[in-house]
Amino acid sequence: MSLETPARIVSELASRGYNADREAVTLLAGADDPDGALDVVVERAPEDALKLSADHVKAALSEVDAGDPSVSTGRDSVETSGTKSGSPGETKGVDDGEIGRDPFGPDASRPDTTRPDESVRDPDFDARSLEVAGDVTGESTGTGEYDDFVSVFQDRFKRLSKQLRSRVNARPTSAVRKMPGGGETAIVGMISDIRSTASGHWLIELEDTSGTYPCLVMKDREFADTVDELLLDEVIAVEGTLSDDNDDGDGILFVDSLYFPDVPRTYQPSTADRHVQAALISDVHVGSQEFMADAWSRFADWLHTEEASAVEYLLIAGDMVEGVGVYPNQDEELDIVDIYEQYEQFAEYLKEVPGDMEILMIPGNHDAVRLAEPQPGFDEELRDIMSAHDARISGNPSTVTVEGVDVLMYHGFSLDEVIAELPEEKASYDEPHKAMYQLLKKRHVAPQFGGKTRVAPEEKDYLVMDEVPDVFHTGHVHKLGWGKYHNVLAVNSGCWQAQTAFQKSVNIDPDAGFAPILDLDTLDMTVRQFS
Numbered sequence: 001m002s003l004e005t006p007a008r009i010v011s012e013l014a015s016r017g018y019n020a021d022r023e024a025v026t027l028l029a030g031a032d033d034p035d036g037a038l039d040v041v042v043e044r045a046p047e048d049a050l051k052l053s054a055d056h057v058k059a060a061l062s063e064v065d066a067g068d069p070s071v072s073t074g075r076d077s078v079e080t081s082g083t084k085s086g087s088p089g090e091t092k093g094v095d096d097g098e099i100g101r102d103p104f105g106p107d108a109s110r111p112d113t114t115r116p117d118e119s120v121r122d123p124d125f126d127a128r129s130l131e132v133a134g135d136v137t138g139e140s141t142g143t144g145e146y147d148d149f150v151s152v153f154q155d156r157f158k159r160l161s162k163q164l165r166s167r168v169n170a171r172p173t174s175a176v177r178k179m180p181g182g183g184e185t186a187i188v189g190m191i192s193d194i195r196s197t198a199s200g201h202w203l204i205e206l207e208d209t210s211g212t213y214p215c216l217v218m219k220d221r222e223f224a225d226t227v228d229e230l231l232l233d234e235v236i237a238v239e240g241t242l243s244d245d246n247d248d249g250d251g252i253l254f255v256d257s258l259y260f261p262d263v264p265r266t267y268q269p270s271t272a273d274r275h276v277q278a279a280l281i282s283d284v285h286v287g288s289q290e291f292m293a294d295a296w297s298r299f300a301d302w303l304h305t306e307e308a309s310a311v312e313y314l315l316i317a318g319d320m321v322e323g324v325g326v327y328p329n330q331d332e333e334l335d336i337v338d339i340y341e342q343y344e345q346f347a348e349y350l351k352e353v354p355g356d357m358e359i360l361m362i363p364g365n366h367d368a369v370r371l372a373e374p375q376p377g378f379d380e381e382l383r384d385i386m387s388a389h390d391a392r393i394s395g396n397p398s399t400v401t402v403e404g405v406d407v408l409m410y411h412g413f414s415l416d417e418v419i420a421e422l423p424e425e426k427a428s429y430d431e432p433h434k435a436m437y438q439l440l441k442k443r444h445v446a447p448q449f450g451g452k453t454r455v456a457p458e459e460k461d462y463l464v465m466d467e468v469p470d471v472f473h474t475g476h477v478h479k480l481g482w483g484k485y486h487n488v489l490a491v492n493s494g495c496w497q498a499q500t501a502f503q504k505s506v507n508i509d510p511d512a513g514f515a516p517i518l519d520l521d522t523l524d525m526t527v528r529q530f531s
Contacts, residue, residue, distance in 0.1 A: 009038060010355030010389070013052065016042055019387055023054035027061070037061060051387060120306040123356050127274055128312065129403050130358055135395040136374040136462050148457030153190070153233075153449075156461040157208065160235035160443060161188040163261040168237045174210035181244040181251065187213055188237045194230055202227045204255075206238065215240065215253045223258055228423050229438060234447040236260055261443035263486040269470035272403040272520035277310045279303070280516045282317035282411070282475025283495035285366065286349060287342035289335045290498040291322070293349070295513035298530040300352035311517060313402055314357050317475040317493065318364025318411030320346045320386070326366050333500050339368055343385045350388040359391040360400055364411035364476060372456035373397075373413065373446055374463060397445050397462070399469060405520050408469035412476030412492065414439070414446035414453040419477075421448070429508070432492035433481040436472055440465070440485050470523065478503070478510035482525060489523055491516050 009028050013020050020028075024041075031037035037057075044060040045052055142148045164170070168186040176185055189206025197203055202217040202224070215238050217227055230236070237259040243252045285291050302308050321342035322334060336342045353359070362377070363369045369376060377393040378386070386393070394400070397410035418435045419427045427435035439445050443465040446453045455463070472490045480494035494511040503510065513531025518524075 009034065012038060013042075013355065018042065018045065018052050019390055020052040020057075021054055024052050024057045027054060027057045031061065121304070121309050121354055121356055123312045124274070125356075127276075127403070128358060129401070130313070130360065130392070131401045132360070132392070132394045133399045133401070134462060135377065135398045136458070137377040137393075137395040140374075140376055140456070141459050142457040144457060148459075151459050152455070152457050152461050154209065155459070156233075156444070156464055157190050157235055159461070159464050159466060160261050161208075161237075163443060164188045164235065164237040164259060167259055168239055170237060172210040173206070173208050173213040176213055176242070176253070177211070177246070177249065177251065179242060179246060181242050181246040181248075183242050183246075184240070185242060185253070186237060186239040187215065187253065188235065189213070190235050191230055191232050194227070194232065204230070204238075206236070213251075213253060215255050217255045217258070221255070226258055229426060229441070231418070231421055231442070231448040233449045234260075234442045234444065260441045262441050263443075263468050263488055265486050267468050267487050269487055269489070269523055270404045270406065271470075271523060272405055274403070275310055275519070275521050276312050276403060277308075278313035278315055278402055278407075278518045278520055279311050280315050280317070280407075280471075280473050280491055280493045280518055281496070282473075282493045283319040283364070283478055283497060284316070284346065284349075285319055285322045285495065285497035286346040287334055287336040287339075288322035288497050288500065289333050290500050291335065292496050292498055292513050292531060295530040296349055296496055297352060299513075299515055299528075300349075302528070302530070303354050303357070308517075312357060313520075314353060314359045315400060315402075315407060315409060315473060316359070316361040317409050317473050318362050318396060319366040319475065319495075320361060320363075321366060321368075322497075323366035323368065327502050330502070333502065340381075340385065343368075343382055347386050347388050350386065350391065353389065355389050357389065359389055360394060360409075361386070361391055362394050362396040362398055362409050362411060364396065365413050369396075370456065372454040374456060374458070375411075395462075399467070403520055405471060405523070406467065406469045407471040407473055408445075408465065409473050410445045412436075412474035414448070415474065415477050415492075417446075417448055417452045420452075429477055429479050431481050432474070432477050432479045433483045433485075433490040436474060436490040436492065437483075437485040440472060440488055440490065471518065478508060478512070480511035480514050480516075480527065482516065482527075489518075489525065491518075491525065 009025050028034055028037050041057050041060045045056055170186045170188040187206050189208045192207040192212060193205035195203050200219045204215045205212050206215055217224055238255045239257040240253045240255040245251060303311055324339050336345060363375050365371060375396040377395045383393055400407045400409055415435045418438050419429060427438055445463045449455050472488055474492050478495040482491040493516050494514040496512060498512055499510055515528045517526045517528060
């Protein structure tokens with residue numbers, strides 16, 4: 001195999017179990033005999049080396065130039081067939097009106113995924129850009145003290161109320177209590193309680209930094225069904241009329257309008273300046289007896305084909321491994337019982353991916369990081385294990401800007417809570433993107449505190465969506481779903497794990513072996529099936 005481009009050198013090194021610095025790759029590509037040079041460098045690499053540096057390359061090549069007879073410059077030809085049965089089908093993204101249908105019919109075309117010569121991939125490295133924001137890794141300051149919890153909720157309220165105050169002329173609750181009855185006013189507050197009255201109306205307690213105030217939504221109001229969407233601790237705004245006895249200290253606000261921070265309906269997403277694609281996946285779960293290794297290999301093989309030559313980014317939204325002790329009797333369903341061995345095996349599967357791809361990963365609730373959100377990225381020991389292709393690690397959540405497109409990556413643990421609390425038509429496991437719409441509307445990835453989702457106290461709330469993302473990518477629920485909410489593409493990318501005994505016991509039927517492929521220049525999406 002001729003090694004004429006840096007991309008093919010990176011891929012060949014990965015197939016032999018090595019990563020390399022960019023300078024090292026450049027030196028190999030510039031050698032008179034790149035094939036022989038690569039062989040020499042690998043042969044002379046230190047025994048404990050996983051990543052080849054420019055110094056390794058220079059030292060090995062200098063021995064060749066000096067005529068060292070012990071250095072081999074020849075090698076047997078390398079053949080990479082990689083042919084797999086059951087190649088992937090293809091389904092184009094759907095608009096909002098088509099989301100409810102099953103997009104994976106039995107007649108989907110299944111092109112051959114025989115891995116060709118790597119020359120089909122020739123990415124433009126100079127055009128690439130990938131930046132990360134909102135990462136808690138290395139920034140965590142919480143100690144678990146009471147003041148830390150106060151700080152995170154004060155920060156949440158400050159930032160979300162700022163988004164709402166541009167739409168309503170709100171007054172502090174302490175000032176509202178002193179206003180004469182019968183007047184009109186507005187309040188921005190965090191929901192501290194929601195309850196129904198004996199007459200079927202809804203009483204919402206809103207809290208701000210100066211106190212609380214009761215707000216009544218009458219059951220006959222046209223927006224009354226919106227109350228079903230409310231969660232404790234989210235920030236909303238209301239406008240209405242004060243009761244006549246307000247100045248007596250027993251007042252209430254009769255709500256005429258209710259507002260969420262929300263995504264503006266006029267929002268227009270950014271796109272890349274060239275045709276380039278990103279694969280959005282999550283929940284690989286290596287270490288489980290139900291990890292779909294064959295489907296993963298078919299996916300990796302497809303990435304080496306000409307059809308996938310534009311796929312230059314791989315974004316993984318958590319749960320690289322199955323973990324240990326995550327749910328009752330999990331050890332009975334493990335193929336690999338040691339957590340470090342699980343990550344080592346995941347790293348081996350990651351090496352099947354083309355070496356020229358940019359890879360970014362965030363953790364999930366099965367990964368070996370703290371469970372409370374925001375979750376910092378993996379520690380140095382795990383980063384060293386998962387160093388294939390210089391994969392980048394970030395915290396959960398993080399906003400990843402890929403060639404100008406803002407992708408909010410969040411594993412999605414809070415989706416369980418949203419789906420449990422809201423009516424089925426507004427949030428369900430069968431249509432996980434609708435639950436994601438709710439988080440976009442609330443501009444917070446985990447609004448409710450004290451339920452299933454554990455929140456770590458920090459000086460700031462890393463879970464607030466200050467800026468509107470162009471793409472919202474989650475996983476966790478093992479269901480595939482996507483659609484657009486106010487022009488924001490919401491994608492839950494399914495999983496790579498067949499149904500486990502535990503999942504069957506809780507009625508989870510996973511969508512496994514799918515890879516959403518996003519066109520960054522148009523934000524159109526294709527879903528490919530490898531299972």
